[in-house]
Amino acid sequence: MKLIRNAAFFIALVMLITSAVLAAPSVDTSLRIYDYDGLIPETGLTALREKAAMLSDGLGIEFVAVISGEGWSDSAEQSAKDFYIENSFGTEPEYSGMVLFIDMVAREIYIATEGSCEQLLNAGDIDTLLDIVIEDLTSGSAEYISNAVDTYLDESYALMSKRLADYTSGTGYTDPKAEHPNYPENTSHEKPDYFTNLKRFSSDNTALWLGGSALAAGLVVAIMLFLNSRQLKKVPGAAEYIRPGSLVQTHSVDRFLFTHTTRRQINTDSNSGRGSSGGGSSGGRSMGGGGKRF
Amino acid sequence: MNNSMQPGSTFDDAAEAKDGAINYKCPNCGAPLAFNIEKQNWSCDFCLSEFSEKQMRGMGQDASEKTDERGRDYTHKSYHTEAWRVPQGERFDNDTQAYSCPSCGGKIITDRNTVATFCPYCRNPAVMASRLEDERRPSRLVPFKLDKQHVIAAMKNAVRRKPLLPSAFRRQIDRGEVTGLYAPYWLFGAQAKGFISGRGTRIHVWRDSKYEYTKTDTYLVERGGDMVYDDIPVDGSTRLDDGLMRALEPFDMHEMRDFLTSFLSGHFAEDYDVDAASAADTAFERMENYTEQTLRGMVSGYSGFTIENSICRRSGENCSYVMLPVWLYTSRFNGKTYTYAMNGQTGKLSGRLPVSAARAAVWFTGLFAAISGLSLLVGGWLY
Numbered sequence: 001m002k003l004i005r006n007a008a009f010f011i012a013l014v015m016l017i018t019s020a021v022l023a024a025p026s027v028d029t030s031l032r033i034y035d036y037d038g039l040i041p042e043t044g045l046t047a048l049r050e051k052a053a054m055l056s057d058g059l060g061i062e063f064v065a066v067i068s069g070e071g072w073s074d075s076a077e078q079s080a081k082d083f084y085i086e087n088s089f090g091t092e093p094e095y096s097g098m099v100l101f102i103d104m105v106a107r108e109i110y111i112a113t114e115g116s117c118e119q120l121l122n123a124g125d126i127d128t129l130l131d132i133v134i135e136d137l138t139s140g141s142a143e144y145i146s147n148a149v150d151t152y153l154d155e156s157y158a159l160m161s162k163r164l165a166d167y168t169s170g171t172g173y174t175d176p177k178a179e180h181p182n183y184p185e186n187t188s189h190e191k192p193d194y195f196t197n198l199k200r201f202s203s204d205n206t207a208l209w210l211g212g213s214a215l216a217a218g219l220v221v222a223i224m225l226f227l228n229s230r231q232l233k234k235v236p237g238a239a240e241y242i243r244p245g246s247l248v249q250t251h252s253v254d255r256f257l258f259t260h261t262t263r264r265q266i267n268t269d270s271n272s273g274r275g276s277s278g279g280g281s282s283g284g285r286s287m288g289g290g291g292k293r294f
Numbered sequence: 295m296n297n298s299m300q301p302g303s304t305f306d307d308a309a310e311a312k313d314g315a316i317n318y319k320c321p322n323c324g325a326p327l328a329f330n331i332e333k334q335n336w337s338c339d340f341c342l343s344e345f346s347e348k349q350m351r352g353m354g355q356d357a358s359e360k361t362d363e364r365g366r367d368y369t370h371k372s373y374h375t376e377a378w379r380v381p382q383g384e385r386f387d388n389d390t391q392a393y394s395c396p397s398c399g400g401k402i403i404t405d406r407n408t409v410a411t412f413c414p415y416c417r418n419p420a421v422m423a424s425r426l427e428d429e430r431r432p433s434r435l436v437p438f439k440l441d442k443q444h445v446i447a448a449m450k451n452a453v454r455r456k457p458l459l460p461s462a463f464r465r466q467i468d469r470g471e472v473t474g475l476y477a478p479y480w481l482f483g484a485q486a487k488g489f490i491s492g493r494g495t496r497i498h499v500w501r502d503s504k505y506e507y508t509k510t511d512t513y514l515v516e517r518g519g520d521m522v523y524d525d526i527p528v529d530g531s532t533r534l535d536d537g538l539m540r541a542l543e544p545f546d547m548h549e550m551r552d553f554l555t556s557f558l559s560g561h562f563a564e565d566y567d568v569d570a571a572s573a574a575d576t577a578f579e580r581m582e583n584y585t586e587q588t589l590r591g592m593v594s595g596y597s598g599f600t601i602e603n604s605i606c607r608r609s610g611e612n613c614s615y616v617m618l619p620v621w622l623y624t625s626r627f628n629g630k631t632y633t634y635a636m637n638g639q640t641g642k643l644s645g646r647l648p649v650s651a652a653r654a655a656v657w658f659t660g661l662f663a664a665i666s667g668l669s670l671l672v673g674g675w676l677y
Contacts, residue, residue, distance in 0.1 A: 213662055218658065220657075221661065225458060225649060225654065228458045249517065252592070253491075254514075254515055255514040256511065261508065262507070263507045
């Protein structure tokens with residue numbers, strides 16, 4: 001009996017330790033910039049990490065960048081999302097933040113977003129960020145990776161600042177400035193992209209939601225009207241009046257005339273947009289984002 | 295009580311006024327005799343005597359099998375338009391005609407198409423036999439199989455689970471007026487040779503790493519076939535709504551009986567006012583549609599098929615004049631009369647139910663509120 005109790009305790013302890021180890025972040029999350037290919041000099045890496053920390057603290061949104069090397073078997077998208085989620089990046093409660101993943105082997109970059117970044121950045125925003133980063137990556141400069149990450153930090157911060165300000169002025173969103181003293185002044189009152197926040201029932205898209213609801217309700221009532229008035233109008237078909245056994249097929253021709261083939265290009269080089277979810281990501285969380293090859 | 299007719303009595307005792315109106319009377323007690331739908335015979339409600347079709351046919355003036363009492367053949371006339379022409383003005387100078395009730399002598403005023411009705415004074419059934427002569431005599435008839443109770447039951451069933459139906463209409467179903475009518479019908483038959491041709495397409499889609507390809511193969515498709523049509527019904531009364539009557543089909547023509555005037559006793563009956571030539575246009579149009587529909591059903595294996603040419607040639611057309619049993623149900627609601635028809639043989643119902651605008655508005659508002667609320671929850675607060 002004692003043996004069983006000791007065994008159960010041991011198994012429980014092992015499971016506890018295993019889960020604690022698995023749950024613990026595998027990287028130092030305070031660094032935020034990770035170069036697994038050794039392409040950024042140490043001094044440059046330190047400067048980028050300091051900048052990422054400052055900007056992240058400033059907006060309450062985590063900016064992360066990863067440069068991968070050999071040994072990353074997943075796609076840039078999957079790697080970005082897994083890295084972000086498994087290391088518990090992001091500012092709670094919505095894990096707000098974004099990660100730039102640069103796959104140097106597949107020559108592909110991906111920006112994954114979560115929380116307020118996912119909500120406020122639309123496909124066009126992600127696309128623009130990707131293009132700007134790719135511009136640095138393909139510039140031929142000796143410090144192209146450092147420049148790309150630096151640009152990503154600058155542009156992401158600026159864009160998110162603007163989007164937060166827009167959103168705050170439009171919907172009464174909690175003012176990040178009150179909580180984050182480094183939040184930059186922004187006098188722009190440009191309304192956010194109309195369709196970006198479509199899934200929220202807000203003052204910006206109320207008319208659209210109400211119109212859609214009215215349409216749906218109208219459709220249901222129309223179906224009910226149809227069923228009400230259909231009223232046993234079915235008239236019998238030919239089979240009712242053709243004498244059984246009298247039907248004989250006397251002629252049948254199927255002659256090939258011509259063929260016509262069309263082709264349509266499949267859009268594979270850019271899957272930017274917020275529609276992609278974090279399939280396979282751990283923790284039941286999902287992320288938006290987009291990626292491109294360079 | 296079947297076969298209770300006393301020896302020597304015949305249906306020649308049926309009272310007939312000089313103007314041709316007939317009351318069928320029980321040979322035993324002289325009370326009115328009407329066709330009993332449930333028992334499918336003729337019953338006397340007073341002395342409970344019952345008489346079979348054979349007795350009625352063998353004993354009385356209805357001794358016509360496929361011929362009338364003058365030996366003329368009324369079944370399946372060959373298709374000659376002239377033979378079907380209504381003898382205009384021979385009997386009807388006006389739209390109405392007065393008959394004397396053979397029972398009470400009261401005046402029965404009918405319009406020119408009524409061939410069976412009830413005396414408004416004594417309520418005895420009366421058949422205007424004089425209007426059922428020559429070309430006006432139907433060759434066959436399908437007797438009523440379902441009685442008045444089935445009509446009410448069918449109506450109650452039809453208004454079930456109809457959320458937009460006014461509840462007041464639902465409540466007054468029992469109060470509707472139900473009338474049994476032998477409706478005049480023309481039955482058409484013919485041999486048909488059909489041919490259709492058109493373009494059929496087969497679509498194949500595949501893709502490689504860069505492109506999606508769609509290959510469309512186009513074929514010339516032709517189908518031809520022979521078929522024989524029997525008993526396509528076209529109602530012969532302008533007073534009956536064509537759509538309503540068409541939706542009553544099909545009737546089971548295998549249950550047709552040779553016409554017997556006494557079948558009409560106890561129901562209303564109408565003579566035709568649409569002649570066979572006019573009805574033939576409708577019937578032949580239906581044949582053409584049926585032929586195209588049948589041949590189209592022979593085309594298979596294509597993603598799409600469009601008919602470009604359709605031909606239907608008929609031969610051996612035939613036609614007969616019959617009467618088919620129809621229950622008419624009418625109900626007044628909100629100042630409007632709603633009429634429904636039920637097939638007196640199969641129970642199939644046709645008609646259009648009223649819609650409550652208020653109920654539709656309530657449903658719309660409720661659904662709109664529910665969908666909006668759900669959207670608010672899912673799209674906003676719970677997101």
